[in-house]
Amino acid sequence: MVRETSCRTLLEVRGLAKRFRADRPPVFSGIDLALGPGEYLAIMGESGVGKSTLLNLIAGLDRADAGAIRVGDIEVTALDDDAATLLRRQRMGFVFQAFHVLPYLTVAQNVALPLELLGVPRKESAARVAAMLTAVQLASDGGRYPRELSGGELQRVAIARALVHRPQVVLADEPTGNLDARSAAQVLALLREQVHAAGGAGILITHSLAAARTADRVLTLTAQGLEPLA
């Protein structure tokens, strides 16, 4: 596991632009962004403006047309698919709107997934999973299967999975889109708390102003770039 403590910015985006089709205007261009340890940012914006696209670019899941993305000291745009995958494995965590908790694994096994991929020894992995489950208030639910859990609980499992390997960057795309207000609040509080506790950088994408306000900073994405919330 690679870990840099010397680097002050964990995530840096410079002049990023993305265009899907040549005959259309770019989705966005000139995006600049920098996040340090423990910084938790919310991004809002109209539907279709490119919020998910931005996250995909940062994660190395899609190719940018212009600009640079650095995660720690690594230039994401220069990586091939395998290298980007390894980068995600080591330094990133994801929370999705649709949970994506594997139905055929137990809660604990789901949380352990990133550690398994990283080859963390089973003993250490078990300890970290247990700690993480306690942190998301599911300490006694490790042996349960996802079908027995509510949406809010599932999303807490997903948060545990996103943070268990102490990533430098946590990306959450509308994590509360499928949840009721109370579960949403609980999940958001947990996310914020855990991003801070882990000392990584976090980006929360949301349509809800209330949700966005749980972050340290709120930016709005437009075709021109990222702007502070008006």
Added chain:
Amino acid sequence: MPRLRLWWQLWCSQWRAGPVRMAMPVVALALGVALASAVQLVNRSALAEFGQAARALSGDADLVVQGSADGFDERFFAAIARVPGVAVASPVLELRATLASRREPLHVVALDPFRAMQVQPALLGEIAGRLRGLLAPDGIFLSGQAASALGVETGAHLEVLVGSARRRLEMLGRLSGAAYPRALGIMDIAAAQWQFDRLGVITRIDVRVAREANPVAVRAAIARMLPPGVTIAAPEVDDARLASATRAYRVNLAMLALVAVLTGSFLVLATQTLSLLRRRSTLALLRALGMTRGALRRTLTAEGVVVGMIGAALGFAGGIALARWMLHVVAGDLGAGQLVSLSGSLAVRPADWAIFVLLGALVAGIAAWLPAREAAARPVAQALKAGDAGTAFAHARSPWIGGALIGLGVLLAVLPPLHGLPLFGYAAVATLLTGGVWLVPAAVGSLLARWPRPRRPVPALALAQLRGNSARAAIGFAAIIVSFSLMVAMAIMVHSFRESFIDWLERTLPADLQLRVGASDGTATLESAAQEALAQVAGVARAQFRRSRPLALPGGAASVQLIAVPIESGGVPDLTIVRSAPATAGVRAWISEAMVDLYRWQPGEHVTLPLGRGRGLAVTVAGVFRDYGRSTGSVIIPRSNYVAATGDTTANEAIFWLERGAHAATVVEAMRARLGLGAALQIRTTSEIRERSLRSFDRAFAITYALEAIAVFIGLLGVGVAAASTALARRGEFGMLRHVGMLRRQIVTMLAGEGLLTGVIGAGCALVLGGALSIVLVYVVNRQSFLWSIDLAVPWAQLGLLTAVLVAAAAAAALTGGRAAVGGGVIRAVREDW
């Protein structure tokens, strides 16, 4: 109606989304139906031809007095003609004339033309104007089939062999196919008796009963005056006799074709189940929007019915084409060598279409109804929630039912044949197979649960996925197990048969050369002088002459072969003896296994063999031997006893041991030159016969292999379908895994691993189940179908190879199915919320 339109839209969208996946069950069903209908159509046209021929021969006869091929004294005819109530009695001499130019004998019916005109008007109508010609002492009319097979025209001469002598017959005319559809020669009875040295002998009397007479009384009156070995019956019995010889073989083929249909319908079940899993949120939505449970169930079943009807209609069209081809290329001989259709005409009735389309609709409807029932019963709220796919069908399989089915299968396997057919045996195979498949989820579940958890994350995930998605996994397993266990069973059965057959060939061919004169029921024989001459040919060290001829036993459907073989007193013939009786005095006879089944003869029993013309030979059954040459029964007696009983010193088979260094071809050449019997004389080296026999054995089983290969192909399609639809449904999962940092090749490896594990476990279960099924096939179905036993022999190498290919194919199918699902779009799949 709007509901129908909505459904149509949804169904069409499924076709657009996965045309290959949706087409697979249609294709599989079509394949099965094509095979089943082709076998059925060919059988029927061949049988129809048999029937037509038999009807033409018996004509308007009400009763047929039938003797053995040796015939009986013609003075019985004069007596029967005088029986009150007999309107017409027509004497017939039926024989199989050995031709100098051909190996197969010609079926000759010799009649009294004026009497026969009143009994077989259709047969003789065409030559009525030329009856005078028929009375010529060397005249013969040929049916169209016979004339073209022999390549002769009216006016040509035909050489027949009688004993070792040649006689010339003149072809007087040709009958149309309408009068008689098969090969036949018609002669005047007096001319035939003279030409074939059968003076005073007839084999049959056709009787027409006067209108005012009581047929039962007439029959009883005639029966009272008949000599032993001569029977009287209504002519229908003849049809049955012709058809029954190949019945077991035909039923066997039909069963195989049905297996193909069933495997096809299993694929319908698999695709439909998977498609319901895939669509469960759509279905839940429809239920939420107000579609009743019953309506949902009916519509889903209707989907299967539509698939079944389309598949069956296409399959039947293919079946007609296939049947045409089979009639054209192999003359309708489906490998048994007996049931051959010569006219090559195919009668397709509209009712056949209806039957096969209904059959397809029925099996596919049932296959679709099973999952539809469960899909409709599922609670809507549960189905609307993602993640319940894995448990969807797990609860329905109680292992008790599977165990009960297997118990029932074992019970069915020990039941005796029904109407001489192993129908319970087939039922046992089907029941055992169903029971085995029923147990699949439970067995696989416990196997997977015990499977050690791999250290590495990717295989561990693959195992977890199989454990968790038991419904989908069970479909993949079942697809493999159904098709592969049948293949295994069939492979073991055929291999066992082949090994036993080779062993039998070795035993029955002890010498270097084998000689036959025409068919054993033909008119050509070797007289003592000819036998002497053959034994003296340079290079022959030892010669043994045999007399083989048909033996008509009362109560038998088809004739039994009697073979008189030189056996020293106290000696045992060269046979595979399966049972024997303690030594006894008197004439000993060895009987084939079929004799035990057909006539209930047992070792040690005393029986009398009717040798024709009232002569009987009392023998003691000394042993039972295996005879793969004839499934209608054969009896071997010492030739010395045969000669003593009949005075017949002729022979029609011989085997020769050659001197060391003698050249077989030269010896054969010399033998041919000595006898001048033309093509009727067949001399082959033992190795040649062995080779030919094995080749025709393999040809007979070629269609079996073809049907089986198709079943396995369908099974692999099932694996592919299961893998593809599983992978499709798991796109969200793959997308997440890619986010979490799983390499594309790791996902592909995981899928291949799942396929591999499915293949290994499926093949393992299939080997066990197939082994059990092969025991039923070898000891029950084969034994009851063909009336001979075979020893179980397992083709380990072949099974190993098949298993390896299957496991590799399963992994490849899972890979191809999954590969598409890991493509570029998978990243976006994390945002698809089912």
